[in-house]
Amino acid sequence: MRVRTLAVAGSLLLLTGCGAADMTKQASPFANAQGAKSVTLSVQSWVGAQANVAVAQYLLEHKLGYRVDTVQVDEVPAWDALSQGRVDAILEDWGHPEQEQRYVKDKKTITAGGGLGVTGHIGWYVPTYFAKQHPDVTNWKNLNKYASQLRTAESGGKGQLMDGSPSYVTNDKALVKNLDLDYQVVFAGSEAAQITQMKQFAKEKKPFLTYWYAPQWLFEKVPMTEVKLPAYKEGCDADPAKVACAYPHTPLQKYLNTDFAKSGGKAAAFLKKFKWTTEDQNQVSLMIADQKLTPEEAAKKWVDSHQSTWKAWLS
Amino acid sequence: MATVTASTPRALPTGLLKHRAVHKLLLIALAAAVLVPLANAQWASGSWPAALTVDLTKPLSSASDWIIDNRDSHPLFLYFFGYVSNAVVISVHAVYVVLLGAGWAGVTVFGALVAWRVAGVRLALGTAVAFLACGVLGMWVPTMQTLALMVVAVLASVVVGVLLGLAAGLSRRMDKILRPVLDTMQVMPAYAYLLPVVLVFGMGVPAAVLATVVYAAPPMARLTALGLQGADKEVLEAVESLGTTARQRLLTARIPLARKELLLGLNQTIMMALSMAVIASVIGAAGLGDRVYQALASVDVGAALAAGIPIVLLAVVLDRVTGAAGDGTEGQGRAGWAYALAGTVVVAVAARLLGRLDWPDAWTLNIAEPVNRAVDWMTNHLYSGVPVIGGTADWAGHFTTWVLDPVRNGLQGLPWWSVLLIVATLAWLIGTWRTALTAVLAMAAIGVLGVWTPALDTLSQVLAAVAVTLVLGFATAVAAARSDRVERMLRPVLDVFQTMPQFVYLIPVVALFGVGRAPAAAAAVVYALPAVVRITTQGLRQVDPAAMESSRSLGATSWQQLRQVQLPLARPALLLAVNQGVVLVLAVVVIGGLVGGGALGYDTVFGLAQGDLATGLVAGAAIVCLGLMLDRVTQPTERRTGKGA
Numbered sequence: 001m002r003v004r005t006l007a008v009a010g011s012l013l014l015l016t017g018c019g020a021a022d023m024t025k026q027a028s029p030f031a032n033a034q035g036a037k038s039v040t041l042s043v044q045s046w047v048g049a050q051a052n053v054a055v056a057q058y059l060l061e062h063k064l065g066y067r068v069d070t071v072q073v074d075e076v077p078a079w080d081a082l083s084q085g086r087v088d089a090i091l092e093d094w095g096h097p098e099q100e101q102r103y104v105k106d107k108k109t110i111t112a113g114g115g116l117g118v119t120g121h122i123g124w125y126v127p128t129y130f131a132k133q134h135p136d137v138t139n140w141k142n143l144n145k146y147a148s149q150l151r152t153a154e155s156g157g158k159g160q161l162m163d164g165s166p167s168y169v170t171n172d173k174a175l176v177k178n179l180d181l182d183y184q185v186v187f188a189g190s191e192a193a194q195i196t197q198m199k200q201f202a203k204e205k206k207p208f209l210t211y212w213y214a215p216q217w218l219f220e221k222v223p224m225t226e227v228k229l230p231a232y233k234e235g236c237d238a239d240p241a242k243v244a245c246a247y248p249h250t251p252l253q254k255y256l257n258t259d260f261a262k263s264g265g266k267a268a269a270f271l272k273k274f275k276w277t278t279e280d281q282n283q284v285s286l287m288i289a290d291q292k293l294t295p296e297e298a299a300k301k302w303v304d305s306h307q308s309t310w311k312a313w314l315s
Numbered sequence: 316m317a318t319v320t321a322s323t324p325r326a327l328p329t330g331l332l333k334h335r336a337v338h339k340l341l342l343i344a345l346a347a348a349v350l351v352p353l354a355n356a357q358w359a360s361g362s363w364p365a366a367l368t369v370d371l372t373k374p375l376s377s378a379s380d381w382i383i384d385n386r387d388s389h390p391l392f393l394y395f396f397g398y399v400s401n402a403v404v405i406s407v408h409a410v411y412v413v414l415l416g417a418g419w420a421g422v423t424v425f426g427a428l429v430a431w432r433v434a435g436v437r438l439a440l441g442t443a444v445a446f447l448a449c450g451v452l453g454m455w456v457p458t459m460q461t462l463a464l465m466v467v468a469v470l471a472s473v474v475v476g477v478l479l480g481l482a483a484g485l486s487r488r489m490d491k492i493l494r495p496v497l498d499t500m501q502v503m504p505a506y507a508y509l510l511p512v513v514l515v516f517g518m519g520v521p522a523a524v525l526a527t528v529v530y531a532a533p534p535m536a537r538l539t540a541l542g543l544q545g546a547d548k549e550v551l552e553a554v555e556s557l558g559t560t561a562r563q564r565l566l567t568a569r570i571p572l573a574r575k576e577l578l579l580g581l582n583q584t585i586m587m588a589l590s591m592a593v594i595a596s597v598i599g600a601a602g603l604g605d606r607v608y609q610a611l612a613s614v615d616v617g618a619a620l621a622a623g624i625p626i627v628l629l630a631v632v633l634d635r636v637t638g639a640a641g642d643g644t645e646g647q648g649r650a651g652w653a654y655a656l657a658g659t660v661v662v663a664v665a666a667r668l669l670g671r672l673d674w675p676d677a678w679t680l681n682i683a684e685p686v687n688r689a690v691d692w693m694t695n696h697l698y699s700g701v702p703v704i705g706g707t708a709d710w711a712g713h714f715t716t717w718v719l720d721p722v723r724n725g726l727q728g729l730p731w732w733s734v735l736l737i738v739a740t741l742a743w744l745i746g747t748w749r750t751a752l753t754a755v756l757a758m759a760a761i762g763v764l765g766v767w768t769p770a771l772d773t774l775s776q777v778l779a780a781v782a783v784t785l786v787l788g789f790a791t792a793v794a795a796a797r798s799d800r801v802e803r804m805l806r807p808v809l810d811v812f813q814t815m816p817q818f819v820y821l822i823p824v825v826a827l828f829g830v831g832r833a834p835a836a837a838a839a840v841v842y843a844l845p846a847v848v849r850i851t852t853q854g855l856r857q858v859d860p861a862a863m864e865s866s867r868s869l870g871a872t873s874w875q876q877l878r879q880v881q882l883p884l885a886r887p888a889l890l891l892a893v894n895q896g897v898v899l900v901l902a903v904v905v906i907g908g909l910v911g912g913g914a915l916g917y918d919t920v921f922g923l924a925q926g927d928l929a930t931g932l933v934a935g936a937a938i939v940c941l942g943l944m945l946d947r948v949t950q951p952t953e954r955r956t957g958k959g960a
Contacts, residue, residue: 029403029404029405029407029408029411029463029520030407030408030411030460030463030520030601043609043612044612045611045612046612047612047613050609050612050613069601070609071518071519071599071601071605072596072599072605072608072609072612073518073598073599074597074923074924074925075924076924076925076926077513077518077598077599077923077924077926078518080383080513080517080518080926081517081518081519081599084517084518086517086518086519086599087518087599102383107387109387152712152829152831153711153712153713153715153716153829153831153833154715154829154830154831154832154911156720162830165924166908166917166920166921166924166925167924167925186830186831186911186913187911187913187917188825188830188910188911189830189907189908189909189910189911189912189913189916189917189920190611190821190909190910191612192611192612192614192821192822192825192909193821193822193825193830193834193909193910193911194830195614196614196822196825196826196830197825197829197830200694200698200708200825200826200829203695203698204698204699288613289613289614289615292615292617292618292683292684292687294618
């Protein structure tokens, strides 16, 4: 047995080269196939993130001659993948202070890549058709009045506040409790499920209350109005159990794998300069999610009509 | 009169069983009378008492922190996991490069020729069509990525499985030790161990391959052991008398004799690995699964289906080809294989010279749009306002309020010790005191882990989904057992249901039933139905024709025949169907978490999405415990007859 174990270990050594195996350099086996230079981008599960990646991918492939692989990963695991070099860049991060401390400041395996140019905001929303009928629903103080109208089979006797994917930042359970609201947080479990449900409600002009965020393409299809929560102040969300204020406005950030940032050549330089506006992103998102263009077609359309914007990223 | 023919041979065991059941019930009542007041005095509480829980949050999160902090420097990672990870990456890369190098024509021809050698012309044609379809759907490159991953994962699973199987097949003691391990590997929802694997190996292919091996190796191990244990004693004695050594006997007699089981094991392993390919996309496995997963993000059922169909095609082709290899005679010599290889090389080289390696873009067909239109139509017209029967949303609402809520409230309202008593009673009535003990311990472990309430929520969903599955499954199976035509028509439908990645139907399910526990139950029913229908149909069909014939001659109507002859005689198959239904429904609990099922399923997904080992792993462990308990409570008796109940 011992001889065999040694033989296996030996052949593994031969396979991998001698010495220690570096867990921080673990490229995907699908990268660099057929001798092409390649970049791996992580895509998060919302369409805005897909839009960033689609445009970056299109430009990398057609203007810079790279081959691009994309991998869909949830936010927190994506940080881990980035630090290991499994992916080269995250283009849209909504703020993960713990991860930033660990990987950017302490381990230095990840480098900040600058702002994306888009500001994100999480909040509670009701459909605009409902807000027009009952203008006072847009203040949290009046929400309890509408609980019975927002009831579903799933929320029991209370009103339903629909939350989305488990990967999203949310204080909603604490908010409902601390603001003394007669609501039940129902987790849709994935953004796809949440969007499908919202569209279904909107088709029937039914009222609903949901956790949602901007920028988001769905606003174009289902106009929604934000419900005012107690104003956000720096640090009011420090203790997750005691939160009783709205969500902040977050300028979205890009992050690169440190090795890639240093030696990624034109691709890394380009990704650092990549910066566009909320309107730009929404245009592409809407083409992907609603008109069902493939991300590549959507990116091409945008690229063709925004020469000056992306030329600056390549210079 | 018909009853007589059926029940005469059963009269004796039924009487015996009743007698024994009464004994067991009395004993349990006695135990309850002593223990319950004690437990109640000590920890008077409706739900699981807090004093009896262990909080694992601290140790688990510090373990995960330790791994992240030491992954880049600790020798364990540098000299062990790092090598494993690199070996996986290198092998997958190698296979992928070969597949890309062979080009679409080369791969298609190779697949078809192998199928031809193993299984004949019809399957060869089917294989070629399947590969071309993957290209036409615009999924060639992802299909090759998935295939590369599968080749490596299946090879590794086979090696691991055969080694474990050899150990279990050759040594009784190893068999005893390995059995519960294999049980756990199979019942554990894949989601639960994705997270620890990701922590150690990081996102991506190595983690995906290793998670797949954990999932796909057990059937190989079981069937290898079974094949070795079942080898014909006389043949073995004859070989022994020739003066062979133990190793020679193993290689020349026992393994060749187990060929059929080994090939069935391979077949099972491939199917399990393929179903894992999609789940593993959640941790960055790339390939087809990733396409399905990405399509889910843009709520695009059509695109998800376009990536889901190649998975179904691969599964069906691989299943039929390896199945044929198991049934078929020995391969027709080396020459055939040489021709196959030569043919592949010729085609691949020709394609390369013509510059036709990549699948031409012009040859793709966009199915996403029509599919999405069909789904839209369906949900627009069925969601609500259908005259008389009401829309699907109404059904879902009623199902939630009238079935799910009462069952959940009932379970959660029961005092904790009474749940344990019920579990003990059921498990003991069906099995032995050992199975009852396992079931009770599993249930108690859930309480100790501190997830008693969500676990009962999940249990209520599982019970409701199983009930629906059984009603639909038995009804379909009766129809299929009575008519060959129905069975033939059902077969492809069941194939698709069984192999279509669950992610594909998440959106339609939500569009029809809204967000919540009802769509979760619907997804579970879709997944578990095929197995229940298949097992039941087979059971009904195997009922002794003589019994059927005699009952008919006695003038029994079709309904009487079914109720009084066929169903009682098919009882073991029905019990197995119940058992499988429970296990499969439980396997979709996590998927249910993605559409609003909440409870343990959501916690597992949450753990993975937030990198929260404590939440994810505990929820996963609780699902395993639920699975163990339900398995013991529903396990058909015949599996244990040897031990003497």
